[in-house]
Amino acid sequence: MADKSQKMLARLPRGFVDRSADDIRAVETMMAKIKAVYELYGFEPADQPLIEYTDALGKFLPDQDRPNEGVFSFQDDDEQWLSLRYDLTAPMARFVAENYERLPKPFRSYRAGWVFRNEKPGPGRFRQFMQFDADTVGTPGVAADAEMAMMMADVMEALGIARGDYVIRVNNRKVLDGVLEAIGLGGDANAGRRLTVLRAIDKLDKVGADGVRDLLGKGRLDESGDFTKGAGLDEKAIDGLVAFLSFEERMEALTSADEQDHPTGLPNPFIYPPSTWTDLFEPAVAQRASELADLNPENEKFKYSAGIGRLGELASLLPLNQKLIEGIRELVAIEAIMQSCGYVQSYFQDEQGRSIMRLPPTQDVERVKIDPSVVRGLEYYTGPVYEAELLAEIPNEEGKIVRFGSVGGGGRYDGLVSRFRGEPVPATGFSIGVSRLMTALKNLGKLDTSDVIAPVVVLVMDRDTESLGRTQKMVSELRGAGIRAEMYLGGAGMKAQLKYADRRGSPVAVIQGSSEREAGQVQLKDLVEGARQAGAIAGHDEYRQARPGQITVKEADLVAEVRKILEAQANDRVKDRGL
Numbered sequence: 001m002a003d004k005s006q007k008m009l010a011r012l013p014r015g016f017v018d019r020s021a022d023d024i025r026a027v028e029t030m031m032a033k034i035k036a037v038y039e040l041y042g043f044e045p046a047d048q049p050l051i052e053y054t055d056a057l058g059k060f061l062p063d064q065d066r067p068n069e070g071v072f073s074f075q076d077d078d079e080q081w082l083s084l085r086y087d088l089t090a091p092m093a094r095f096v097a098e099n100y101e102r103l104p105k106p107f108r109s110y111r112a113g114w115v116f117r118n119e120k121p122g123p124g125r126f127r128q129f130m131q132f133d134a135d136t137v138g139t140p141g142v143a144a145d146a147e148m149a150m151m152m153a154d155v156m157e158a159l160g161i162a163r164g165d166y167v168i169r170v171n172n173r174k175v176l177d178g179v180l181e182a183i184g185l186g187g188d189a190n191a192g193r194r195l196t197v198l199r200a201i202d203k204l205d206k207v208g209a210d211g212v213r214d215l216l217g218k219g220r221l222d223e224s225g226d227f228t229k230g231a232g233l234d235e236k237a238i239d240g241l242v243a244f245l246s247f248e249e250r251m252e253a254l255t256s257a258d259e260q261d262h263p264t265g266l267p268n269p270f271i272y273p274p275s276t277w278t279d280l281f282e283p284a285v286a287q288r289a290s291e292l293a294d295l296n297p298e299n300e301k302f303k304y305s306a307g308i309g310r311l312g313e314l315a316s317l318l319p320l321n322q323k324l325i326e327g328i329r330e331l332v333a334i335e336a337i338m339q340s341c342g343y344v345q346s347y348f349q350d351e352q353g354r355s356i357m358r359l360p361p362t363q364d365v366e367r368v369k370i371d372p373s374v375v376r377g378l379e380y381y382t383g384p385v386y387e388a389e390l391l392a393e394i395p396n397e398e399g400k401i402v403r404f405g406s407v408g409g410g411g412r413y414d415g416l417v418s419r420f421r422g423e424p425v426p427a428t429g430f431s432i433g434v435s436r437l438m439t440a441l442k443n444l445g446k447l448d449t450s451d452v453i454a455p456v457v458v459l460v461m462d463r464d465t466e467s468l469g470r471t472q473k474m475v476s477e478l479r480g481a482g483i484r485a486e487m488y489l490g491g492a493g494m495k496a497q498l499k500y501a502d503r504r505g506s507p508v509a510v511i512q513g514s515s516e517r518e519a520g521q522v523q524l525k526d527l528v529e530g531a532r533q534a535g536a537i538a539g540h541d542e543y544r545q546a547r548p549g550q551i552t553v554k555e556a557d558l559v560a561e562v563r564k565i566l567e568a569q570a571n572d573r574v575k576d577r578g579l
Helices: 021-040 089-098 143-158 173-182 188-202 204-216 235-245 247-256 283-293 306-317 322-340 434-443 465-480 494-504 514-519 527-536 540-545 555-576
Strands: 051-053 073-075 081-084 107-116 128-137 166-172 219-221 227-229 347-349 356-358 368-370 384-395 401-412 427-433 456-458 485-487 508-511 521-526 550-554
Touching (some): 021 107, 021 128, 021 434, 051 089, 089 128, 089 427, 128 143, 128 434, 143 166, 143 322, 143 368, 166 173, 166 322, 173 188, 173 235, 173 322, 188 204, 188 235, 204 235, 306 322, 306 368, 322 368, 384 427, 384 434, 427 434, 456 465, 465 485, 494 508, 494 527, 514 521, 521 527, 521 555, 527 555, 550 555
Parallel strands (some): 456 485, 456 508
Antiparallel strands (some): 051 081, 073 081, 107 128, 128 427, 166 384, 219 227, 401 427, 521 550
8 A cells, every 4th residue: 555655745836727628618619710810811820849949039038037038948968958938929930930931921820829938927927828829921011010900800809809898909119119219218238228118018007007117217016025126217217108108098188178189289290291381380399390290201191090190199299219200100001001991980171171070980989099008028029019908897707897908919020030031021920818818708708618518428337248338339329420428437336427427517317227228228317407307396296297307218219319308408508598
């Protein structure tokens, strides 16, 4: 007999979770719908290994303040360092670079799989989680970025999330870099501080504005007592960044005050083309107006939309530099594409060009929205970035009503494939957090796996070879008819076998003792109906008069009779749902 003192302790490592059958089926259902949208857009499936050479992951690691720089690494027997992938993008970039000549360009692909982060685990923060990505490699223009944002809106709706309950937020890393340059964080010497700042801003929805202020300054002490070192910015720089992040609220306050024409006192270059600005300004503001005119050098008169309006007002609030100008121009182009496809609301001007009035919208709400606060924390983003956010109030695992927030994001990463090839290779992509999105959908009632029927359990009453063969034959006949079935393979008696079938959620138990076998019959126990009757009927006599939960049928009619019971149970489920 084994020494109990030597028994190994069964324990799950911190930051990892075991997955139930319901969760696995829910994920498969959800991913099938996401895959259908990716396929509809012309993306092809691809896959890469879980392990890559550490140097292939490059310097773009998720958390450089922790051992192994945020990834799980080990050394191979040839002394090469290997790491578990921390996302799906870096391995995809290696694959494209390694197979560049034979791949079609643009290369449009999607992939799903587990990724690993050597980070401090916490509530809702795991070291292993699943992502589902789509990427386009080889398209330099922003049309590919606009397509990504629109595709994510279509994914949300394919999953049953109503318009108004989600939004795809779009920004541009160049805009953020321009803002950082304007507050004195430009140049290679400040690259590390810029990344610290970007990661701090990316935590806005988790730690709030005060928490971001701490992370931009000296640092932040979290609830567990752990201290995160800050970016070390001075108060003036912090104030500028916080004002930039609160731009959306400032815009809402301005527009609600009926100051739609020029809320900042300067013209919006995307609504009022610079050619119309002649003699509008005093000398004191003429130079500033000239800088704004550089945002629209083609003098194009854009069809007004909410996103383009935000960009024009944002530009008038910030000191402009070349990065900021380029980033805003790209966002304007993305916005115009999405507007033409009906993903944002439309506006127009009256005949005098003074008033902005809303047309009947192409869509009832904005599906995609320009939002300067979107950051994305990884360093490899070089242009447009986007984030899918759920706006609906959803009960969390504790039953509290919360706004769920981000369930995916991505952006342009033109430097990631280029590292391997020494030449520019433009690329953009989007990643969905599968586990997080599944949790939200289940709490919203959008992922119902109750239609999955547990197997019919055929009980084993006699264990001689002939009886076992006859029992297994019944199981094979049920499976041959497309009915899930299993033969009980434990060693317990009839009562324990029925208890097993109940715990499995089995709809029907098949029983054939020696007397039924001699008569060529089987007993079918409707476990669903039996449980319903037992719960609903208090008196034994009343129970006996109700529709029987157990019947005896000919063995030859086994499949047909089981199918009748399953169909009756399916009809009951429809009635219970009020369909």
